[in-house]
Amino acid sequence: MTHTRPHRRNSATAFGLTSGGGLLAALALTAGAATAQVTPTAIAQGDNGLFSERVLTTGLSNPWAMRWGPDDMIWVTERTSGEITRVDPVTGAQQVLAQIDDVYTGPQHEGLLGLALHPELLQDTGNDYVYVGYTVNYGTADAPEPHARIVRMTYDAATQQLTDPTVLIDGLPAGDDHNAGRVVFGPDDKLYYAIGEQGHNFGRNLRKANLALVLPSAEEVAAGDWRTYSGKVLRLNLDGTIPDDNPEIEGVRSHVFSYGHRNPQGLAFGENGVLYEAEHGPATDDELNVITAGGNYGWPRVAGRIDGENYLYVDWSSAPADVSENADPLPDSVPQYPEEAYEAEMVPPLATYFTVDDDYPIGEICGYICDPTIAPASLLPYVAGADGIAEWGNAILLPTLKHGTLYVQGLSDDGLQADGDPVAWLSTQNRYRDVVVGLENRVFIATDAFGSAAQKFGDGLNTSVLHNPGSILLFTYDAAGGGGSDVGQTPAGLTVDEARATGTTGDMPQEFEDPNTGNATAEAIAADADVAAVASAGAPIYAQTCATCHGPAGRSDGAAQLADNLKLADEAYVATTLVHGFGYMPAFGSQLSDAEIAHIGTYIRNSWGNDHGVVTTDAVAAAR
Structure with missing residues (x-):
């Protein structure tokens, strides 16, 4: 039914x-002075007057992943309710296709996450499959033991429901932080899955070993022990097994396709067949990467590029228990590794958001919201072609959590280099979780149901009042400039010097990625x-x-x-x-x-x- x-x-x-x-009834956008977000350098803003806008639908329980379906509908996962929902892109009407009962939802990153549609879905080939990734609890309510799994479901056209859940792989690493969770169907008919490092060596997980650079042994792979898959991008056959042509890294072939990632929430293939990835940095250096087979991306030894700027890896899992993380200076008994000391071959990022000098006032302006990161929640490669959004050209679209802004990062013609700084578009006082571009140049952006973000209007720099929580926002492009958008032509960013000139604020919401820190x-x-x-x-x-x-x-x-x-x-x-x-x-x-x-x-x-x-x-x- x-x-x-x-x-x-x-x-x-x-x-x-x-x-x-x-x-919730309309975009909460107002005119007037705007403080906008703080960025290390001025970021150009696109002409939002090219778009009209409205709220398509509301009441979603933390939408996480959106896919444009072969039925010209939006398929979306809702993290906290465990529902897979189909949304009409014109009326906003919602239809629940499945509610997954064994989804474990904890404080923030656990729940129903990634979504991929088989390219032959609804094509009468028998491949009416949908793939999802989510967290489960192997422990108890009082002592949870989160893990992740990837499940294939079958769409039943007669009942318009997703049925027959089949677990493809289970026991993947998960925790109360940084689970990533993107599921991508590749042009090679393989599944790609991004796993974060569970926030280890950070915040409340400070004393847990970070395994992003640790690779599985042959014995672990044979035993189905996936504990070292943290901080990795995986490549799987459609039945969950290890592809024969996966890279052999340090003599072992496993599901691991790339490693050394922090929290890779963005993962998608471009039309050029390139696999792009975006991940969260610690307090600087969010990254945009091209993923290569067997590539090492450096975390936690390196944040961004090996430049020695504003990052030092301190291995707290190997530190004496009686040493406080607030000790200044840190004693020699605490292992410390400068970026410049890392000698392994590493793939550098296409772009970072942002690399700053050591004297940048991390945490001092308005807490983590004003730190030099944008918090990229996903990514979408975009090619405008003859009839698309010409101003976006050949680019990566990056919806951001902290800034409530769609950053458009231009690319070189071959898509292998970043072309200058990004341009900020369609900024609202929300947390942007995912983006799809549908028919007739309609841009759909999903928003978190709660959390902190840059304050766009008023006197503050940050806020936990979101204007359109748990919604899908619709922006429709008009090349003639007749959109008449109410999205203000406000500055896309304040530099740190400008923010300091206006005075810092004592209102410093804690990092949504780690609510128990401080x-x-x-x-x-x-x-x-x-x-x-x-x-x-x-x-x-x-x-x-x-x-x-x-x-x-x-x-x-x-x-x-x-x-x-x-x-x-x-x-x-x-x-x-x-x-x-x-x-x-x-x-x-x-x-x-x-x-x-x-x-x-x-x-x-x-x-x-x-x-x-x-x-x-x-x-x-x-x-x-």
């Missing part, structure tokens, strides 16, 4: 909180704190983040009632729900500091007939 779903709200059954909730704030709120003062500080945060769903007075038909709510008497319940979310409610632990959550919790616990005292920062920290 066909399951149609024209709209799903982003509210919750617990609190009903939603990031930037309610701004989320605690120096502002401790104790049980004996002044309730009125703490609640007063929470009022504007509530108004900005929660009031659209819950109403200014804590009452709404679209979300749970907060007024006179006895559940709010439980401090731990309030803290846990705000940090981890509930139902359709997003988790705010990745967006707000301990103090901000404590302020909101205290405000709602002591407003509209509630009288329950403060939420302490200790309670929020415990909830994390």
Whole structure:
């Protein structure tokens, strides 16, 4: 039976909180001064007046991968609901094709991820296959052991459902960070799968060994032990086995096609047959790469190019347990490796976003949002041809999480070199997750349901209020310039000097990629704190983040009632729900500091007939 779903709200059954909730009917774009994102150098902005725009559809639970189907529909995976959905590119109507019950969804990178369609889908050849990658939990709820698998499903035209899930490969590395997860069907009839390094040697995974440069042994391959597949691009036969023509790296043939990657969320073939990849850098040096068989891309020994700029690999997995990561200087007992000391043959990137000098103020302007990276969430090779978007020519389209911008990176004629700096297009106050270009030069961009991004309008540099969370935005090109877009012709970036001139901000949302890193704030709120003062500080945060769903007075038909709510008497319940979310409610632990959550919790616990005292920062920290 066909399951149609024209709209799903982003509210919750617990609190009903939603990031930037309610701004779903149209693109939330306004005129006025814009601070835009911070970049090390000025980035040109394209002429957005060539496009008209609207919101195609809303209520998606963190759309991750989009594919233009042979039925001229958009096929999309929803990370947190585990649903594969088909979206009408004209009406925005949604149809659920499958809900995968064993998908494990954790804080941020786990869930239903990559999607690939067999090129003979709906062509009456018997190859009506769809391939997906997702995470599963081998452990328990209290002690999860995430792994990833690739599954083939069959499209049943009679029921318009995806059926007969067949596991092609299981037990792939996964974790609570940097799982990548792109699935690509290659022109060679092979599957390509990108796996991140699970954020090892970083944040809450600081003491875990980073295996991005570690290759599998022959014994591990024979035993089906894929633990060293972290930080790799894999190449598989369509049944999940190892292709006979895969590269033999250090004497071993495995699924590994390339290695030394950080978090390769972008992976796609161009019309020229070249496999392009984009990956997240640490605080600088996001990368755009051409993937070659057996290629070594250097992470974690190298970020970007071997240039010795603003990166030093510190191997915390081999450091003494009693040495603090905040020690300055680090003792010699902590292994440290300058980029210049790396002598292995390495494939350099086509481009980095961005390489900066050692004196760049990493983390000092507005937290990670203002660091010199763009956070490329995927990529799409694009060739305009005679009737396409001429201004984009021959390029890579890079939707970005931090900047809510589609960066268009020009390429040389052969597609093997980057042509200058990228140009910023179609910027909104959102987190862009994926992009497809459909018929009639229509550009579709999927947005995250929550997270932090550059603030485009107002006085700040960053925000966790997204204007169109969990949506697909539609931008339609008009070569004559009659699009009439409301996407403002605002500066595509502020340089670091310009940002410093306007003054830094104390509002520094923590990195969405690692919400447990530094989320605690120096502002401790104790049980004996002044309730009125703490609640007063929470009022504007509530108004900005929660009031659209819950109403200014804590009452709404679209979300749970907060007024006179006895559940709010439980401090731990309030803290846990705000940090981890509930139902359709997003988790705010990745967006707000301990103090901000404590302020909101205290405000709602002591407003509209509630009288329950403060939420302490200790309670929020415990909830994390």
